[in-house]
Amino acid sequence: MPSISDRWMRLKALLSRRERERQIEMELKAHFDALVRDLVESGMNPVEAREEAQKRFGDVRVFQKELRKMENQRISAETRSAFFDELLQDVRYGVRQLLRKPAFTAIVIGTLAVGIGANTAVFSVLKGVFLDPLPFEDPHELTYVWHGSTDGGCCGPLSGPDFTDLRAATETFEDIAVMSGFSTNLNADGEPAVVAGARITPSMFDLIGTAPVMGRSFVEDDQMPGSRVVVLSDGLWRNRLGGDPSIIGSTIRLDRESHTVVGVMPPGFNVPSAWQFNQNWDVYFPLTTEYLEEGRGSHWLLAIGRLESGVSIETADTELKSISAALEERYPDTNTEKTTYVQSMHERVMGRVGTQLILLLSAAGFMLLIVCGNVASLLLSRATARQTEMAVRASVGAGRGRIIRQLLTESLLLSVIGGAAGITLAFVAMVYLKSVVPSDLPRLTNIGIDLTVLGYALGISIATGLLFGLAPALTASRGNLTESLKEGKAAPHAGSRRAVLRGALVATQFALALVLANGAALMVRSYLNFRGMEQGFDPENVLTASLSLQGDRYEDVWDRDLFLRDAMEQIRAIPGVRYVGAKSRLPLNGGTNSQVWNEDDPDRPLSGGDGPLVELSRISGDYFDAAGINLVAGRLPEPNDSIAANPATIINRAMAERLWPNEDPIGKRYSFRENPPNWMTVVGVVENVRQWGPYRSALSEHYLPYTAPGWGQSSRMYLIIKTDIDPLSLVGQIRKAVLAVDPDQPISDIRTMERVLSDQFAGQKFNTMLVGIFAGIALLLVSAGVYGVVSFFVAQTSREIGIRMALGAAQSKVLGLTLMRGLKLAAIGAGVGVGGIFASTTVIRSLLYGANPVDIPTMIVGVVAIVGVGVLASLLPAQRAARVSPVTALRSD
């Protein structure tokens, strides 16, 4: 047995290097002195003895350094092995304990896997979409530069001349470049295909920080009118053009014109559009000077700017605003009350999504907390059963700290294994998630389980283990352990403390579950509300497809119109097609707007500040019949409406009520150009359609025949086709019909109207589904928790119940008492939960698209549900309690 002095000396050596040196000196000196003593005893005089001893001993100094080094090595090896020894011991013991109760272990690991897995999956989405920096060089310096108005209205694209002036005058930006996207038709080997093109100023690639991987970028000369050079994306080069490395210098046909390929961008590169971040451009064109010099009042260019390093967005914004003020003075016709806004690219792309994702992560977090509660509760119940074991350990000398360490190791074992299982679950869940995630979620392709996500999973596994393991570990090691060594008796104080703890846990779980369930219920209601709203059109059996009429052949609007009419006629001839029409924008998908002048009141344009005014749509064919939009007054369009002296237009009900309240709008005239006015006559009024999506109310809208004068006769039109049978079955024939009119003309973006409609709700559906799943799991967990607590309570008090029944208590009374137990916990939990709901109202608002988070009826239903769960889960144990035979209970003493 090591003596006290030995322990003490070792401890001192462990803690201090100086002490180690001292001990070495001490040992050497002791030897030396003993040598001297012996020599003196044998007759030498002290001085001689010392000299002789020195000779015999050797040079101490040489040794000491070596000895010091070896002593240090010994100590570090010892501490390391001691730590690992104990750890290994704990782990082995823990594994044995867990294997002894396989059902218990399986349940715990299973629930942990669900909780950790869900959190991991949601986190990976959060990280991929929001947390990861944008894939550009120094992304924090990138901004969008917007056109807006001085009264705060924002954000629209810039005009060419404004951009040129801003770029020349700015000192806070390193560079600004602009882009405009469009569809173009690629004519390459076989069928024509629609590809996404982007016109950019030459410095765009440089600004973003990526150079072409083959060939060159654009130069200023490429901006000359008539220039026919392009840079391809890696995707287009690989997938459609065969990935031929000698493509530089060869030509491809776009919109039936030859273009020379001068460069190819690296894989994964894209210029981010502010309106659809996931839009990948296939081919880049230089923005030629003729485009750039288009009217100052024509706003169509998306501007991306890179700040000078160290310059803040506010500084840049202020500078651009002052430049805009100067432009305002110089060009009052176009720039009055107009200014510029600078917005960080990160904020634009991910601003809206960030909050929602964080809320989803919180919901998953709530669920994980509930999981922790369950596991802690289970562990507490196990702790009671293991009291004897703990007492034995304490009696053979295990300190309290050691016991706590042992129990925590077990908890961490459980949580880390649970975490590993959870990660596997997350992988599976990711596959499913990616398929249902809304396609307009930015940076979809960046979502995946990488090292950071794994690190996160490990982190929450450990945190979870500590969280649910702490309370049981602390209670198990405390208390009068020797009491429990006595035959069959559970330590009374520890037992009741544990029971209270478990009760508190369950009540907390109820509170969390209530908040979660309430949130889920609100979201479901909100989703159903929006989904069930009257849309104003009939999406059943309607097909949509887009056409892009580009190139010399379609330069003139009448040529485009002719094509449209011919194509629609061909399509109408297909058996099964009932109506065909065309429109410049799909319903619900945004539009173009303008000011409008009422003939009755020519001095006051219909405008309010500079906000959305009147939606402008160009239509052709039987659009309203195809889309199933009801006519409210007047008549539907006819083929010659556009060539009348005052072209005939259709307006919607909102516009009628706005311009001519309480009057008959039929026959009234309005213009949407100020000077000179182009008067149009209203011939019909149709029902409202929410052009800007289901979450914004319908705006005034007017529908012009395609060829009527004015602007907005876009080269991209959507075919709307109403069929008698399943529309998708006719796609092939429709495509052929279009090709019959122009063999180089593809149709693209083919979707049923049902799909167009449901795509609008994809985001809300996704959020609602996830939170619903979390809430469902939470409720299951909570009922399991209540069941466990109440069962345990019944088992512990079976003697008491037996006594009561022996003394005459009716079975129903016992049943009631036990149910009360569960009810009490549910009630307390519900109370706290309601408080939590009120506290979280502002936070949850953004997930509800405008619905009120504090909705009393929903809350009442939630509380009743929670209490119901509590009662139901207690039912089984309560029945068991009622069936306790007093004789058996009393006998088991």
Place this chain on the structure above:
Amino acid sequence: MSRDTPELLKGTLDLLILKTLESGALHGYGIARALEEKTGKALQIEEGSLYPALYRMTNRGWIDFEWELSAANRKKKSYRLTVRGKKLLREKQAQWKEFTSAVSLVLGEGTA
């Protein structure tokens, strides 16, 4: 031979120390005296050079040390063989026997 400790002697020193400790625990001075006695002063090494050997063998797990309070209430470090050390001693003894037999054969002297 006294001054230099060639490689051969280093390994031999270990063997000597282990053997000395076979009969019981000793502190450094005790080991030096026991060696002196056993070899009848034929072997003289620098007494200080025992310590690197002792520390090295401690780190390898062949011997272990313990601090004790001497009669004069001084702290002294005493060394003893471990189980591993005992095993190693037997192995090294056998190796030594083989080695010396072989050398003797070559040198033509009879085994002592």
